[in-house]
Amino acid sequence: MTVSVTDALAAAADAARLAPSIHNTQPWRWVVRGDRLELYAVADRQLREQDPDGRLMVLSCGAALHHALVGLAAEGWSGRVERPAGEPLAVVHAERHDPADPHAMRRMQLLRVRRTDRRVVSDEPVPADVRQALVDAARRGGARLHVLNRDQVLQLAVMIEHSGEAQQHDERMRAETATWVGGSRPEGTGLPDAVIPAELPLTTVAERDFGVSGSLTAGAGHDTAASYAVLYGDGDEPGNWLRAGEALSEVWLSATANGATVLPLSSPVELGFTRQALRRMLGETGYAYLVLRLGTADPDHAGPPHTPRLPAEQVIETVE
Ligand SMILES: Cc1cc2nc3c(=O)[nH]c(=O)nc-3n(C[C@H](O)[C@H](O)[C@H](O)COP(=O)(O)O)c2cc1C
Structure with a gap:
């Protein structure tokens, strides 16, 4: 069966629906235009209070872009990405068609099982070789990952306590979170109860307090076996945030392949x-x-279960 370039690009955009995004806002829109796949950020689903500059919105779009490329490869196509300054954020061109190799298909399977895990980590520390694999994955994806040492984890715990408190005291931020967690969010977005801990675990570095208790049994342990890492890079422009999202997706893929769990703390x-x-x-x-x-x-x-996603017709448009 020969799949047209247009169909392959539409399938890639469909694979990108599985990408992680801040509060599951899925702030992306794809336009399939002949042999081009264009990626746009959707300002309607930007978090105006928590993310006024759109860093985490664009980062989420970067994760979707990486998912699209993995999806394309799994179908036997290789993608070339053009990154115009401004709109669209990226344009994917499908370049050649080979029989899909098992490695590419496995990568897509890993993205299908990937999810955010807010349960307490198990007692097994992440082995050094796995940590190194994640550092390498970040670099491949276009950013860098620094795994924190013990002193830095304690500094992080203090920072998160401060940022969490500041957000709890900001009524507008609290209200914004509440619209994506429970609340009257668009169907297929946001966080269902089943992925939110019933009780916030007692950890050194606090998880995000969404202001509601969910139904996820998070476990009674601690986070002493957890590692903490910072995804970072050279610049603070939309192009860098997009790359950071691609790197996040590559890191998460590698973590899933290596039996590691990932919880972003933004x-x-x-x-x-x-x-x-x-x-x-x-x-x-x-x-x-x-x-x-x-x-x-x-x-x-x-x-935990998978979070819902917006239906394809709301995020993918095919233009003749
Ligand atoms: C940029 C970004 C920031 C995120 N920040 C947090 C966070 O602070 N706390 C949290 O529990 N989850 C966070 N998440 C995870 C999202 O809530 C999650 O990706 C989304 O709900 C979709 O669920 P899934 O990853 O299980 O598919 C973040 C994800 C991204 C991409």
Whole structure:
């Protein structure tokens, strides 16, 4: 069966629906235009209070772009990405058609099982070789990953306490979170109860408090076996945020392949003072895009369920 370029690009955009995004806002829109696939950010689903500059919106779009490329490869196509300054954020061109190789198909399967895990991490620390694999994955994806040492984890715990508190005291931010968690969010977006812990676990580095208790049994352990890492890079422009999202997706794919769990913690990058503190912690060698908690997946327990997604027709448009 020969699949047309247009169909392959539409299938790639469909694969991108699985990408992670801040509060599951899915702030992307794809336009399939002949042999081009265009990626746009959707300002209607931007978090105006928590993400006024659109960093996390564009980062989420970058994760979707990476998913689209993995989807394309799984169908036997290789994608070339054009990155215009401005709109669209990216244009994908499908270049040649080979029989899909098993490695490319496996990568797509990994993205299908990937999910955010807010349960307490298991007692098994993430092995050094897996941590290194994640550092390498970030670089492949176009950013860098710094795994924090013990002192830096304690500094992070303080930063997150400060950013979390500042957000709890900001009525508009609280209201914004409430619209994506429960609330009257568009169907197919936001966080269902089933992925939110019933009780916030007692950890050194706090998880995000969504202001509601869900139905996820998070476990009674601690986070002593967790690793924490900062995804960072050279610039603080939309092009860098897009790359950061691609890197996040590549890191998460590698984590899933290696039995590691990932929980993004974005509150410290949402506020200027903690974002600067993270930058100082990196020795001013780069700009912090996102904090990640890494753990070892517990093989005896299935992970939390998948969050819903917007239907394809709301995020993909085919133009003749
Ligand atoms: C940029 C970004 C920031 C995120 N920040 C947080 C966070 O602070 N706390 C959290 O629990 N989840 C966070 N998430 C995870 C999203 O809520 C999650 O990706 C989304 O709900 C979709 O669920 P899934 O990853 O299980 O597919 C973040 C994800 C992204 C891409």
